[in-house]
Amino acid sequence: MAMTTRCSDSVVLNLWHPLGALAELPVDTVVDTVLLEERLSLAVGPDGTVAVWRSCAEFAAGDKIDAASVCNSLPAKVAYGYLWASLGCPPDELFPIPEYDETDRRRLNAATFGVNVSAPRAIENFLDMGHFPYVHTDILGVEPHTEVKEYDVDISVERDEILATRCRFFQPLASSASQTGAEVEYIYRVPHPYCSVLYKSSPVDGARYDVIAVFMQPLSQETVRAHMMLCILDEDNEDKVIKRFQQTIFGQDKPILENQFPKRLPLDPRAETPIRADKSAIAYRRWLNRKGVKYGVIPAPN
Amino acid sequence: MIKLYDYELSGNCYKLRLLMSILGVEYSTVPVDFYPGREHKAGWFLKLNPLGQLPVIDDDGLVLRDAQAILVYLAAKYDTAGTWYPRDNPELLGEITQWLAFADGITGTASAARLHDALFYDFDINAARAGAHRLFRILDEHLWFGERQGREWICSTSQPTIADIACFPYIMLSEEGGISRQDYPAIRRWCDRVKRLKGFIVMSGVFPAGPAKAA
Numbered sequence: 384m385a386m387t388t389r390c391s392d393s394v395v396l397n398l399w400h401p402l403g404a405l406a407e408l409p410v411d412t413v414v415d416t417v418l419l420e421e422r423l424s425l426a427v428g429p430d431g432t433v434a435v436w437r438s439c440a441e442f443a444a445g446d447k448i449d450a451a452s453v454c455n456s457l458p459a460k461v462a463y464g465y466l467w468a469s470l471g472c473p474p475d476e477l478f479p480i481p482e483y484d485e486t487d488r489r490r491l492n493a494a495t496f497g498v499n500v501s502a503p504r505a506i507e508n509f510l511d512m513g514h515f516p517y518v519h520t521d522i523l524g525v526e527p528h529t530e531v532k533e534y535d536v537d538i539s540v541e542r543d544e545i546l547a548t549r550c551r552f553f554q555p556l557a558s559s560a561s562q563t564g565a566e567v568e569y570i571y572r573v574p575h576p577y578c579s580v581l582y583k584s585s586p587v588d589g590a591r592y593d594v595i596a597v598f599m600q601p602l603s604q605e606t607v608r609a610h611m612m613l614c615i616l617d618e619d620n621e622d623k624v625i626k627r628f629q630q631t632i633f634g635q636d637k638p639i640l641e642n643q644f645p646k647r648l649p650l651d652p653r654a655e656t657p658i659r660a661d662k663s664a665i666a667y668r669r670w671l672n673r674k675g676v677k678y679g680v681i682p683a684p685n
Numbered sequence: 686m687i688k689l690y691d692y693e694l695s696g697n698c699y700k701l702r703l704l705m706s707i708l709g710v711e712y713s714t715v716p717v718d719f720y721p722g723r724e725h726k727a728g729w730f731l732k733l734n735p736l737g738q739l740p741v742i743d744d745d746g747l748v749l750r751d752a753q754a755i756l757v758y759l760a761a762k763y764d765t766a767g768t769w770y771p772r773d774n775p776e777l778l779g780e781i782t783q784w785l786a787f788a789d790g791i792t793g794t795a796s797a798a799r800l801h802d803a804l805f806y807d808f809d810i811n812a813a814r815a816g817a818h819r820l821f822r823i824l825d826e827h828l829w830f831g832e833r834q835g836r837e838w839i840c841s842t843s844q845p846t847i848a849d850i851a852c853f854p855y856i857m858l859s860e861e862g863g864i865s866r867q868d869y870p871a872i873r874r875w876c877d878r879v880k881r882l883k884g885f886i887v888m889s890g891v892f893p894a895g896p897a898k899a900a
């Protein structure tokens with residue numbers, strides 16, 4: 384990770400970025416991580432106080448520390464079970480996920496995986512239903528149900544996020560709580576350049592949706608830590624069974640993501656064939672372009 | 686029935702699922718939260734395997750650890766044709782065991798690199814990758830010369846053995862540790878042959894063979 388490639392993209396510097404799942408962080412202990420090629424350290428207090436700072440020789444990973452006593456810390460907050468931080472001037476609020484406050488849901492980090500891919504490529508893959516039958520065979524799709532049916536994509540102006548609705552797909556095993564195959568309805572949101580929130584009809588309550596989010600922590604332009612947040616309706620399965628389901632799916636995506644070429648997402652509308660770049664992908668690329676995101680993408684020529 | 690203490694993304698667990706599928710052996714799994722839960726270091730699991738490692742099986746009270754040891758047991762007990770671990774062929778048994786040890790070396794290098802990249806294990810990534818390339822080079826040459834002599838599998842027999850099953854998973858998953866198989870054409874052809882075995886199953890991160898090439 385050469386110094387010269389360090390992030391100078393002010394749009395990305397000013398975002399909130401996820402650093403880790405709170406449930407997995409040791410209390411009052413220095414933990415090291417990387418964000419946008421900067422080495423950061425973080426600590427969580429027993430009362431939920433958090434601190435994030437640029438790593439320094441004074442505090443090494445594993446040292447005991449009182450999170451509340453850290454000065455010179457970066458903007459940091461807790462949301463959706465994760466610690467978030469920013470290297471710039473972030474907005475007050477992170478994007479909303481109201482379902483996270485519904486108390487009958489299981490809320491957990493399915494896993495945090497290191498992936499050799501740019502954050503935008505990973506988000507774009509998350510939006511694509513076309514790969515279900517081929518990559519997640521017998522789980523999220525199965526031949527001959529390969530057609531991606533017509534759906535709607537909007538860019539919500541007041542919320543500044545992408546919204547894909549009326550997405551439907553036949554799934555043999557939509558979730559850890561599924562008993563049979565079913566036509567599943569999806570809603571995708573992209574409320575942050577490197578995060579996406581997916582709603583899919585719940586197999587246990589036809590009126591509600593399971594919520595699955597992917598929060599990408601960009602380590603560099605071409606590597607991420609992918610955090611997978613689950614907020615789902617499932618009263619029967621143990622946490623580890625729910626995690627296993629999601630990890631199985633992500634493990635299938637991983638080689639696909641890591642074999643994307645080029646690793647950065649090209650924003651030039653002519654860069655890739657329209658088959659790969661379907662409707663929501665096109666909207667996502669345009670949205671990134673309009674925002675002026677440069678990090679993790681190949682910017683369109685103006 | 687056999688109980689397999691299992692983690693979906695573990696190549697060492699997958700070896701056993703793969704052989705049991707090929708042999709048609711029925712089993713049930715006990716999911717272990719290897720990551721992020723580190724359940725293989727929990728008290729209850731250490732009672733089964735004090736090494737704190739997956740996989741472990743329990744076959745009617747017989748508790749066994751170590752993927753290679755379990756492959757030996759399963760093949761010796763459940764392979765009615767006796768080709769996966771030919772108990773009456775000392776030369777071949779020696780050869781198989783040699784490559785089973787080699788497979789554990791692949792775990793120590795290629796799997797370590799994958800654990801570093803994907804699950805943030807604190808390993809020396811350069812040493813792990815270099816070690817894997819060294820082993821891949823040795824296996825590639827061995828397979829290449831084998832092909833010249835009409836041998837398709839790792840050991841000197843016309844049938845695949847548990848040595849093939851033991852080496853396959855972490856070779857197939859090597860790219861997740863940044864280890865390309867580009868320079869190992871004989872390994873790539875052998876991987877394709879393994880994928881075409883009757884009863885072959887995938888794990889997360891391993892895809893089935895492409896459509897068969899016209900003969």
Ligand SMILES: N[C@@H](CCC(=O)N[C@@H](CS)C(=O)NCC(=O)O)C(=O)O
Binds near residue numbers: 736752
């Ligand atoms: N020689 C052993 C190695 C097993 C091994 O490395 N297992 C991994 C999971 S695939 C593990 O449990 N690692 C944890 C550790 O070694 O502490 C075998 O083949 O079963």
Ligand SMILES: [Fe+2]
Binds near residue numbers: 508514518632
């Ligand atoms: Fe996928």
